[in-house]
Amino acid sequence: MATGVAEDLKAYLVAQGIGGTIRNGALGPETGAMVGIVAYGGMPPITAMGSHNVVVRRFSVQILVRGPKADLAAAVTTMEAIYAVVAQAINVSANGHTYDKIVAAGEPFSLRPDDSDRPLLALNVEAWRRGIT
Amino acid sequence: MNVRLIVEGLPQLLRGLLLSQRAVPLRAGLRMRLTVEQIMAESRRLVPVDTGHLLGSAFVTQTGPMSYDFGYTADYALIVHEIPPGSGPSDPGARSSSGGLGGMRTAFHKPPTQYKFLEVPAQRHMANIEAGLAQDDLMGDLGWRMF
Numbered sequence: 001m002a003t004g005v006a007e008d009l010k011a012y013l014v015a016q017g018i019g020g021t022i023r024n025g026a027l028g029p030e031t032g033a034m035v036g037i038v039a040y041g042g043m044p045p046i047t048a049m050g051s052h053n054v055v056v057r058r059f060s061v062q063i064l065v066r067g068p069k070a071d072l073a074a075a076v077t078t079m080e081a082i083y084a085v086v087a088q089a090i091n092v093s094a095n096g097h098t099y100d101k102i103v104a105a106g107e108p109f110s111l112r113p114d115d116s117d118r119p120l121l122a123l124n125v126e127a128w129r130r131g132i133t
Numbered sequence: 134m135n136v137r138l139i140v141e142g143l144p145q146l147l148r149g150l151l152l153s154q155r156a157v158p159l160r161a162g163l164r165m166r167l168t169v170e171q172i173m174a175e176s177r178r179l180v181p182v183d184t185g186h187l188l189g190s191a192f193v194t195q196t197g198p199m200s201y202d203f204g205y206t207a208d209y210a211l212i213v214h215e216i217p218p219g220s221g222p223s224d225p226g227a228r229s230s231s232g233g234l235g236g237m238r239t240a241f242h243k244p245p246t247q248y249k250f251l252e253v254p255a256q257r258h259m260a261n262i263e264a265g266l267a268q269d270d271l272m273g274d275l276g277w278r279m280f
Contacts, residue, residue: 026217026239038217040249044260060256062217111215122215124252 005059005127006037008094009086009102013037015094016085020078027066033074033118035082036064042126054132056100061127065108067119075119079108086125100128146275153274157266162199164265168258169193169201175254180205181213181246204251216240217248 003011006024013022013035020033027036043058063082067075087104105124113119173193180188190207204210219239240248247253 026219036217040217041253041256043256060252062215064217109211109215111212 003095003097004039005061005129006039008097008099008129009037009061009063009125009127011094012089012092012102013082013085018078018082018085027064027120033068033078034066035078036066038062038064045132055130057129057132059127059129060105061125063123063125064111065121065123066114067121070113070117070119072113072119075121079121079123083108083123086123097133098130100130102127149275153271156274157271158198161262161266164262165199165201166195168262168265169203171261172251172254172258173203175257176251179245179247179250179254181240181242181248181250187213213240214248214251218242 004024010022010024018035020035021030022035022037024037026038027034039059039061042060045054045058046056047053048055063086065075065079065082067073067078083104086102089102090100092099092102103126105126108121108123111120111122170193173191177188177191180191182188187205187207187210190205190210191203192206193201193203196202205214217239218241242248
């Protein structure tokens, strides 16, 4: 079964040395720090040959970082580590897919601490996957 | 034996280009305005409604001949826009936007409302500006048709 972009991005982050719990999807009920990867659509694909062939699929992905209770610095450190490997990545291979590029759609931003006073940061990225697979 | 190559229609092409040069800025502005209104019309259907304040804060402002700002002025718009739904029915946070469940910060929105209520329609409609200019306007001026 083909893997989704969120699973691919998770595999890429792990390969790049991003540690801790990384969840494919929104943040879960588990306690403590966590990274969540949510795919939420994207731009229309780039096509060629009279618009009949999909050359590149353009996914939009949200990366969420939750820090330990009342520890914004830890969340920022994790987010910056993730930003460093996704903001300008090219020719990324993951789970048999090739991504021509992965780029940040903006800067990381805060979504305010949750009710347990855990800081929550978000970063939106675009992932351009080669071919129709 | 010989081969003759003839380019026909050059005067018509030049006339078309001249026409396009004059018309494109106006058409681009109109097409952009139309696209922005389409984005916001779709976004208003997708934006979560509780008190109606967020929906009521939708705006479109023309900031230049071919420049528009659009979105929502409510100070919590970004939070509602960016906090995703939970992973499913087994995920308790999926039914709670705040409090009581460890503060997971997931948000359930009654369909068709959803998070990313502005970005998703914007992505869907943005490509129409370029495609519309290239296929409908410019090709029309030149008397060509895409197939």
